[in-house]
Amino acid sequence: MQAEDMEVPIINNLNDHGDWQRPTGKDAFKDQQKESESSMESPNLEFEYGDTDALTAELSELYSYTEEPEFALNRDYFEEDFRSHARDRRWIELTVEEQRSYVMRLLDALEVTDRDKRLKVARAILYLAQGVFDDCDTEVDVLHWSRHNVFLLYDMGIFTALLELLSMEMDNNQACSSAVRKPAISLADSTELRVLLSIIYLIVETIRVQTEDDRPEWSASREVFKNELGSPLNNGEPFALLLFTMVTKFCSMNAPHFPMKKVLLLLWKTLLFTVGGFQELQEMKVSSRERLKLPPLPEDSIKVVRAMRATSPPASAMELIEQQQQQKRGRRSRRSAFVDSLEGDSPFTKKQPLVKQDSLDTYNERDPFKNDDARDEEEDPEDTDSGIEGEVDPLDVIIQPPPPPPPLRPPTERVNFPKGLPWAPKVREKDIEHFLETSRNKFIGFTLGNDTDTLVGLPRPIHESVKTLKQHKYVSIAEVQIKKEDELQQCPMSLGEEEVAETPTEMLYLGMLPNLSQYVIALLKLLLAAAPTSKAKTDSINILADVLPEEMPITVLQSMKLGIDVNRHKEIIVKAISALLLLLLKHFKLNHIYQFEIVSQHLVFANCIPLILKFFNQNIMSYISAKNSICVLDFPHCVVHEMPELTAESLEVGDNNQFCWRNLFSCINLLRILNKLTKWKHSRTMMLVVFKSAPILKRALKVKQAMMQLYVLKLLKIQTKYLGRQWRKSNMKTMSAIYQKVRHRLNDDWAYGNDIDARPWDFQAEECALRESIEKFNSRRYDRNRNGEFVPVDNCLQSVLGQRVELPEDFHYSYEMWLEREVFSQPIQWEGLLQNP
DSSP states (O other), X not given: OOHHHHSOOOOOOBOTTSOBOOOOHHHHHHHHHHHHHHHHHOOOOOOOOOSSOOHHHHHHTXXXXXXXXXHHHHHHHHHHHXXXXXXXXXXXGSOHHHHHHHHHHHHHHTTOSOHHHHHHHHHHHHHHHTTOGGGOSSHHHHHXXXXXXXXXXXXXXXXXXXXXXXXXXXXXXXXXHHHHHOSSOOGGGGHHHHHHHHHHHHHHHHHHSOOTTOOHHHHHHHHHHHHHHHSOOTTSSOHHHHHHHHHHHHHTTSOTTSOHHHXXXXXXXXXXXXXXXXXXXXXXXXXXXXXXXXXXOSSOXXXXXXXXXXXXXXOOHHHHHHHHHHHXXXXXXXXXXXXXXXXXXXXXXXXXXSOOHHHHHHHXXXXXXXXXXXXXXXXXXXXXXXXXXXXXXXXXXXTOOOOOOOOOOOGGGOOOOOXXXXXXXXXXXXXXXXXXXXXXXXHTSOOOXXXXXXXXXXXXXXXXXHHHHHHTBOOOHHHHHHHHHHHHHHOHHHHOOOOOOOOHHHHHHHHHGGGHHHHHHHXXXXXXXXXXXXXXXXXXXXXXXXXXXXXXXXXXXXXXXXXXXXXXXXXXXHHHHHHHHHHHHHHHHHHOHHHHHHHHHHHHHTTHHXXXXXXXXXXXXXXXXXXXXXXXXXXXXXXXSOOOOOOHHHHHHOOOOSSXXXXXXXXXXXXXXXHHHHTTOHHHHHHHHHTTHHHHHHHHTTSOOHHHHHHHHHHHHTTGGGSOHXXXXXXXXXXXXXXXXXXXXXXXXXXXXXXXXXXXXXXXXHHHHHHHHHHHHHHHHHOTTGGGGGSOOOOOXXXXXXXXXXXXXXGTTTHHHHHIIIIITSOOOGGGGTSOO
16 A cells, blocks of 8 residues: 555645636636635634643654554563563562663663664663553553653763764664665665654653752753753764764665654754754754844743734635625615526626625725725635636626625624734844935935934934834844854954854764755655655655555554554654754754854745745644544553544544644744744745745635734735735735734835836845855864964974975885986076066
8 A cells, every 4th residue: 555545635726837827617616615614613722832742642743643552562571671681570669779780681682783682682771661551551651661760861861872873773774775776675674773763852852851840960961961962972963963874874875774753753853952942042042142232122022922813714716705695685685677687687687606706805995984894804816717807797786785784793803903013023133224325315315324323414204214123123132143243354464263162062063064055855755755736656765664564454453543644744744853853953043143144945846845845835723623533552552542443433533633743833834934934035025926925825814823824924024015016905814914913114115116127036036145154154163274474474494394294105116216306407597686677
């Protein structure tokens, strides 16, 4: 069975050129009907965004449902070995000293050369890390003993031993070559790697999460482990670089048996632990601004976003049509006898099954007193057959009765406008300079460059405007870093060497820099393969190596279970990659803006922007509410409770949650990545316009979750001026939502687009200029050989002649020939030294 057969069918509306196109005919009507039903029924989603989901959910996503029989295997190997050590006693009955001595015995057994014996010992250690579930009665007990055992294992030095075994398995050429030759790869090909990665993941995730009842020694162990993971290991690079190497090796088809889901989850959690999550990032940002003597942040963005409330999604075409038909039915009884007779006799006014959308739009445009309910209803020009300019039957307009007075809104639908906007407005220094340059040219006739203080000759209102702009001026850390970098480039000798702090982020960037493009391309390849809108291709990478069983299912029930498992597997991969990329971008941006820019540029050049848009070109409500989970098979539920008999009905039901946390988390992460790539980049913003992202993004507004809507509105805001006046007129509800939710730039004319012609779109020039700045930064900061030309010249003849010069081995044999050719045969004109040049 191929992975494609097991996927949930998704309608893909991309044409051959990668552009979005509207389905036509009956399919279009069905799609609009589905979207209108989902948007009318979509409730507010009680979703709280964070670094990760709950601990139990994060632990359960480590295992695929196909791995479920291995839980009993781990227990059996542990008990077989444990009985010989402590007869008739359970693990939870031992003292800590007895437990430590048994773990030491397991560590010694890991050193054996027999591969099968090593695997049995590793499974016994995995059973300890999983919480000796056979001795526990509840899920809480399992988590308690898992935490106790993980700290015990780490204190005994298990991580170093596992690291050596992992490196050995990575370099196992025999396993790699046999996997390359096999036509179908299954779980059995990655058994050793899966066991080792599972133990390391449980150690990282358990130690990373802090709890209130942590012992003091556990807190100390957490800090030690955090520093150990972020520092260079035995091979001279951080642990994350080892995992990145596994990713690139897998994507280059050299090791197709690597369990990619486990690698990506472990890589994400390793970075989350070593460099910090979003809350730590906010604290680092505040401290960095204090260190640079910048004003404090106007607000805490995390708190502002959490306090936001979702807005109703824009209406679809079906909602507009139904509303128009209801209004017609309501007015029918009040029509005059002339209109009634006209409707009965005229051959032109037979009841139509569907009112033309262009007729609605034209009538709304002609009637200035139309009530706001109908006027504010939005539909993209791209989503209609012929748009505003389509032909309209004149009788469609003539027979319309006078518009009724605006109906009173029911109390439940009353719009509650906020007392104030959620964000404080910001102004950049260059915005003030541009405003003053325009004002001086208009009133004085010349400019003063970057001078923002001299206001002589300007009228009083301009003084007030400049004062208001300066009150809201915001200087970012990135602007300070760029300015400092320019100074270091101009004066390398006088300013000397820059002191660079050895932070975990800095060491990570230093390790990633040589192969950065390979890492980025590999992650995007995996994201493309896991996206629900992707079609299976023969040359695409197989990401299902750690989910497909050795024997394919033979019953309908087994096929359904495997289908759910495959879809869940892909969702978890998307979740890990989206969180990983966002974490890298945010930390690199705070560490140094040019580190962020080089990662961004690699993402853009690897087609990350169209990839994310393709991901959202699906029924996003269906993706967010997907039920690709079987609760009774989730860890730790499946190891504590009795397994009920699975039926097709129980598999279809899934969980009772309103939405799928990981899918909504992935969507928000991808939108944030898209925002980071396009912010203040004119050429990349134009890519959004060229790829027709507006209708795709507008459909994402149907998800009633405030944070997701905010990042969709941000992406729509930066391109509204390029979408045309008609689009803005047809989407006033979206424009109002942008005004209410997105931060304002005081002199940004995003809603009008007055200076479109003044800015040409030269993608290549902008990206090349940025790349030049990045390469200068990397060369100055990380190229140790470039400073050779600045070394002082040694003018002492004795010390110069006394230096040892490394000569090639064959030079001694050809020395006399070289002397004859280069010295004796060359005429020397000594008198030339006495002549003036």
